[in-house]
Amino acid sequence: MMSDGSAIVIGGSLVGLMAARVLADYFEQVTIIERDRFPAGPEPRAGVPQARHLHVLLARGNQIMQRLFPGLDAELDAAGVSRVELGYDTAIYTRGGWGPRFHSGIFTRSISRALLEHTVRARLLAYGRVSILEGWQADGLIAHPDGLRVTGVTIQARGGSAETRTLDAALVVDASGRASRAPEWLQSLGYDAPQETIINAFLGYASRWYEKPAGFATFWKDLLIASLPPYNARGGGLWEVEDGRWVVTLAGANRDYPPTDEAGFMDFARSLPVPDLYDAIRQARPLGEIYGYRRTENRWRHYERLSRWPEGFAVLGDAACGFNPIYGQGMTVGALQVEMLESCLRTGDLPGVGWRFQKGMRAAVQAAWLMATGEDFRYPATEGGRPDLASRLVQRYVDRFQVLLADDTKMARAFLEVTNLMQPPESLFRPAFAWRVLRGGSLDGRRAAAHRAAG
Ligand SMILES: Cc1cc2nc3c(=O)[nH]c(=O)nc-3n(C[C@H](O)[C@H](O)[C@H](O)COP(=O)(O)OP(=O)(O)OC[C@H]3O[C@@H](n4cnc5c(N)ncnc54)[C@H](O)[C@@H]3O)c2cc1C
Numbered sequence: 001m002m003s004d005g006s007a008i009v010i011g012g013s014l015v016g017l018m019a020a021r022v023l024a025d026y027f028e029q030v031t032i033i034e035r036d037r038f039p040a041g042p043e044p045r046a047g048v049p050q051a052r053h054l055h056v057l058l059a060r061g062n063q064i065m066q067r068l069f070p071g072l073d074a075e076l077d078a079a080g081v082s083r084v085e086l087g088y089d090t091a092i093y094t095r096g097g098w099g100p101r102f103h104s105g106i107f108t109r110s111i112s113r114a115l116l117e118h119t120v121r122a123r124l125l126a127y128g129r130v131s132i133l134e135g136w137q138a139d140g141l142i143a144h145p146d147g148l149r150v151t152g153v154t155i156q157a158r159g160g161s162a163e164t165r166t167l168d169a170a171l172v173v174d175a176s177g178r179a180s181r182a183p184e185w186l187q188s189l190g191y192d193a194p195q196e197t198i199i200n201a202f203l204g205y206a207s208r209w210y211e212k213p214a215g216f217a218t219f220w221k222d223l224l225i226a227s228l229p230p231y232n233a234r235g236g237g238l239w240e241v242e243d244g245r246w247v248v249t250l251a252g253a254n255r256d257y258p259p260t261d262e263a264g265f266m267d268f269a270r271s272l273p274v275p276d277l278y279d280a281i282r283q284a285r286p287l288g289e290i291y292g293y294r295r296t297e298n299r300w301r302h303y304e305r306l307s308r309w310p311e312g313f314a315v316l317g318d319a320a321c322g323f324n325p326i327y328g329q330g331m332t333v334g335a336l337q338v339e340m341l342e343s344c345l346r347t348g349d350l351p352g353v354g355w356r357f358q359k360g361m362r363a364a365v366q367a368a369w370l371m372a373t374g375e376d377f378r379y380p381a382t383e384g385g386r387p388d389l390a391s392r393l394v395q396r397y398v399d400r401f402q403v404l405l406a407d408d409t410k411m412a413r414a415f416l417e418v419t420n421l422m423q424p425p426e427s428l429f430r431p432a433f434a435w436r437v438l439r440g441g442s443l444d445g446r447r448a449a450a451h452r453a454a455g
Contacts, residue, residue: 005170008033008153010138013048015317015334016175017120021068022342023173024129026350031167032130035137035158042118047177050325052291053207054237054249055113059086059420061332062108064339069123076119081242082110082221086416087409091220093274095228096402101219102409106416110222112241116331135159138176141185142166143310149351150189150312170350173314173341175334180319183301192306199384200297201376203233203324204257206265207249207291210284212240223280225272227253229378234258235326236269236277248281251326254381260292296324298373298384300365303358314354316341321365324376329368332421336364367424400437401428411436 007027009016012034023030036047044051057065066073077083084090087104109116124130135158142152152168174182183193227235233253238246250258250268258268269278300321303309317334340363344356374395377387387395405411411433417423 005029006031006168007171007173008167008169009173009175010153011047011174011176011317011319012036012038012121012132012134013175013177013317014117014120014331015338016173017117017124018065018068018335018338019173019175019316019341020130021124021127022338022345023171024127025342026345027170028129030130031169032132033136033138033153033155033167034132034134037134037159038118038121038132042112042115044114048113048117049291050293051113051117053113053205053293053325054239054247055111055116055331056237056239056328057108057111057116058328058332059106059108059416060422061335063422064332064335065120068335068338069120072119072123075123076109076111079115079119079242081115082240084108084110084221086420087412089220090222090224091218091276092224092226093276094226094402095399096404096406098274098406100406100409100412102412104409104413104416106413106420106422108420110239110241112245112247115242136165138174139164140181141172141189141310141313142168143189147190148310150310150354169312171312171314171353173316174319175317177318178295178299178322180301180315182303182315182319186310189310191308191310194301194303194306197300197302197384198297199324199373199376199382201253201324201379201382202255203251203253203294203296203326203376204255205249205251205291205293205296205325206258206260206268207247207293208265208281208289209287210246210248210281211287212244212246213283213285216280216283218280223277225274225277227251228273229253229375230380232273233379234268234272236272238277238280245287246281246284248277253326253376253379257292257294260290262290265290296326298322298324298369298376300369304360304362306358309355309358311351312354314341314357316357316361320361321369323368323372327368327372327375327419329372329421333365333368336421337361340364368421371419371425397437398428401433404436408436 006029007023009020009032012032020030036045086106092099136155138153140154157163221240223238233256236250238248316337
């Protein structure tokens with residue numbers, strides 16, 4: 001199906017860019033509306049404040065981006081972005097202790113969020129059919145008089161001018177992030193707003209960038225220290241990104257927010273279950289201030305549950321489902337949704353594409369949602385529900401799994417595949433693993449006791 005019409009994407013962040021790439025195969029013209037003006041280089045900008053914080057690109061997200069943008073891999077090599085083999089170039093500390101060092105064959109990139117978006121945007125704009133209207137904000141949907149079909153958007157200039165315009169489109173895709181106004185826009189057309197599920201572990205971030213010290217020698221490029229709930233709600237990550245910089249994020253759930261002053265930040269780093277991150281940054285030169293962030297709740301707007309939906313409209317990315325960022329899933333789940341949109345475009349008629357996407361979206365987000373919220377439920381202060389018996393049993397299973405994988409690279413690889421959204425969580429329950437896990441209880445008890453002491 002190739003339409004001679006045009007498509008509009010609201011929001012020019014990563015999900016909007018990926019969506020535009022897919023739409024360019026199906027529409028003559030694709031216009032991205034972005035309220036920010038993009039910086040000339042790979043810098044954070046107002047609409048994506050999270051770019052100042054550690055952004056983990058899961059291996060599945062990396063694969064999808066490479067497929068959508070052929071040549072991206074070579075360009076990242078040329079830009080000096082490290083290719084990272086998970087398990088071999090990474091040091092990951094979890095409730096099971098340090099993971100084993102081994103060749104997993106699972107690769108991703110250790111890259112700043114700003115450079116990733118900058119590079120993807122430049123590659124996208126090489127597609128002649130795509131253009132970006134920068135400095136314009138989408139303000140509402142335009143619909144056919146019968147209200148059954150979205151036919152475009154109204155936009156307003158930012159930065160002092162009161163100029164407004166209308167743009168027509170056969171398909172409007174909302175990728176405007178957590179601040180999306182789609183619920184309100186749907187209501188103004190006579191549709192219901194979606195129900196929302198919000199699960200909040202009250203997690204905060206504090207992040208700082210450093211110059212990697214000359215002569216600093218460890219096997220790892222990326223270091224991750226997971227929190228150990230419920231005993232210890234603190235964790236941290238240090239990623240070596242392009243230009244010899246480290247991006248360091250400290251995170252605390254249960255409202256145990258990491259401070260953004262120098263002394264408090266270092267004290268928090270020192271309080272992590274193992275000293276490696278603190279030892280690294282105390283010898284490193286900071287490259288700027290410490291940035292805080294607290295809007296981290298899991299929020300799923302259930303568009304898939306609505307009984308009516310206008311033709312010509314779709315909502316995806318954080319606008320539909322945002323995650324606690326600590327699990328590094330947002331960009332990758334966005335990429336999975338873009339693949340779902342692509343499959344809806346490939347397999348059916350254009351008017352129904354938005355509704356097919358919305359109905360099918362659950363399949364793209366469900367596994368990540370269960371993993372993120374399942375972990376968040378371990379914190380006593382989490383609001384939005386409690387784990388049922390099945391979830392608690394799964395938590396115990398996963399705890400034991402993490403202990404055992406320290407001595408078992410098959411289990412370690414399987415765990416990486418699941419947390420990187422390459423395999424479904426069920427793959428951890430295959431008989432060979434289940435047998436080991438169910439026999440491993442006493443070991444689990446010893447490690448849990450050690451963590452209680454550390455916490
Ligand atoms: C602190 C933090 C850390 C994170 N860490 C990770 C991580 O490690 N790994 C990971 O995969 N994900 C991470 N994420 C999530 C990730 O940033 C998002 O999932 C990702 O950016 C995709 O989101 P999006 O494109 O849907 O929306 P966003 O990135 O929020 O972008 C929305 C865009 O829409 C624009 N916009 C908004 N409203 C309008 C409007 N009305 N008109 C025009 N434009 C508009 C905004 O300016 C912005 O450019 C993190 C998020 C946070 C907050």
